[in-house]
Amino acid sequence: MKNKIIFFVFLLAFLIRLIGINQSLWLDEATTARVVQQYNYQEIITKFSPNDFHPPLYYLFMKFWTNIFGYSEVALRFPSIIFSLLTGWIIYKICRLRASFAEVATKAEQGFGEPLWGVVFFLFNPLIVYYSQEARMYMATTFFLTIAFYYFEKMLRIHKLKFKSQNRDILFFGIFASLGFLTFYGSIFLIMAMFIYLFYKKQYKTFFISCFILLVSFALISPLLYHQLINSKIALANVTHWSLVLGKANFKNLLLIPIKFSIGRIDFYPKWIYYFISGMWTLFIFFSLFKNLKFKIENLKLKILLLYLLIFPLFLGFIVSFFTPLLQYFRFLYLIPIMSILLSLSTSDYAVRQGLLVGGFLLFSLVYLLIPQFHREDWKSLVKSLPNNKPVYMILASSDPLKYYNSNLEIKELTRLCSLGYGGQSELEKQITVIPYTAEIYGIDCQKILQGKNYQLTNKKSFRGLIWEEYSRQ
Known part of the structure; x- marks a missing residue:
């Protein structure tokens, strides 16, 4: 028994x-x-x-x-x-x-x-x-x-x-x-x-x-x-x-x-x-x-x-x-x-x-x-919802989940985008997708910095523990 x-x-x-x-x-x-x-x-x-x-x-x-x-x-x-x-x-x-x-x-x-x-x-x-x-x-x-x-x-x-x-x-x-x-x-x-x-x-x-x-x-x-x-x-x-x-x-x-x-x-x-x-x-x-x-x-x-x-x-x-x-x-x-x-x-x-x-x-x-x-952060759903054929900006050190669910995504370093010395305005895309995941840990206020580069928030989607944001500028 x-x-x-x-x-x-x-x-x-x-x-x-x-x-x-x-x-x-x-x-x-x-x-x-x-x-x-x-x-x-x-x-x-x-x-x-x-x-x-x-x-x-x-x-x-x-x-x-x-x-x-x-x-x-x-x-x-x-x-x-x-x-x-x-x-x-x-x-x-x-x-x-x-x-x-x-x-x-x-x-x-x-x-x-x-x-x-x-x-x-x-x-x-x-x-x-x-x-x-x-x-x-x-x-x-x-x-x-x-x-x-x-x-x-x-x-x-x-x-x-x-x-x-x-x-x-x-x-x-x-x-x-x-x-x-x-x-x-x-x-x-x-x-x-x-x-x-x-x-x-x-x-x-x-x-x-x-x-x-x-x-x-x-x-x-x-x-x-x-x-x-x-x-x-x-x-x-x-x-x-x-x-x-x-x-x-x-x-x-x-x-x-x-x-x-x-x-x-x-x-x-x-x-x-x-x-x-x-x-x-x-x-x-x-x-x-x-x-x-x-x-x-x-x-x-x-x-x-x-x-x-x-x-x-x-x-x-x-x-x-x-x-x-x-x-x-x-x-x-x-x-x-x-x-x-x-x-x-x-x-x-x-x-x-x-x-x-x-x-x-x-x-x-x-x-x-x-x-x-x-449950844990819903990277699976976030990746499915991302715009096609567009680069994604995020902290590269935190991008492993994105790569796991879509290895073909073009991922660019968010800290470079947010750096005031990054290129010139002409080098920045008119539309960008940002995943601000762990940005706070790096002391980065993405929205404030991007607004300073004449970007406006045009779209935002939330998932469990995550968000992605879309910005555009004239």
Whole structure:
């Protein structure tokens, strides 16, 4: 019976992730598509990655994947679905690991409740559902770090029972922690939290072997990372509001992390209703996390460990963001498995609360999936509506979605058009089409500048998250 329930949960999670999976790619996903179409394996590392802000492992994997399955929206996003479901299975293994060691030790140590609840809280979390449909590295990172966390937990349990950790477990912990780092640099915050805890628990062998494996990975990627850091500083200096996109260390970005962990990516007007609903739901989630933090001493120790692994990486990320902006909630997606396990533990004696949590997660997930206004930017429809045989002006660095849906479009650099020193009036077309996407990030007020060049806005079309404008002059 239990196996049937587990199968049903994973089947339902899989089917939910298929809803709207062919929606339009947005900018970052289109960049993934461009990279794997345009570059070979070596060029991904040598030509693309130095100008990117992420390690190359995810792109290398996607190059292999798309060589087999193609470049459609579904093909590009399907690995994230697989990674999310596999992460759910690892969470189940973690919870079962706790239960099995509790049986070996003492009955008082049992405290994870039904292991399936942790899986359910993760698989139907609305933010996880959203990123399970995105052709980016965040679900792959979550998968690798959750496996690392599995071996971390296993070694802690073995150490507690006075057994020696097997070399295989130590090796796998170090390898998967390193894979997480080579997929997404932000993984280092959780990795550091686990390493510090191992040192605190005097598991020196595990600590030093794992550090060595990670340092080898760091040494391999350090030349690339050096170039990326230089280029990121140049981007921060040249792009007016780039730091706001990356996520500066401020109260708003910090507060968004628990809110988005609870409600997902949906956002709506009027804002006061959104803030009220999201605020109340977030309070309920985190009330459930902290509510049962008492009674059995083993449960208390376990919860403190999970809370430490949930909070300390956020603290590290917040501090680092004062120097290198990166405080965006999706960069800490890998903490949601820990939050889900902690929720399963904290609500193990509260069936009604468990039901409310799952119901709320499902509701917010379905709101995103079934209401198109919450989907990604609709580049697919925008491209279909563009005037034929006319060049399009936009920020070239943000034009990957346009190229993905129509590789024959002539795209010109918007910053050159808006530059006061660009050619002369005689060199400018009488009619131009402009997509002002990301222009604000570059500090460009297109309409004001074009009006100064005697252009008048004659047509404007809006799509989900996007607009294009047509200007003409005498």
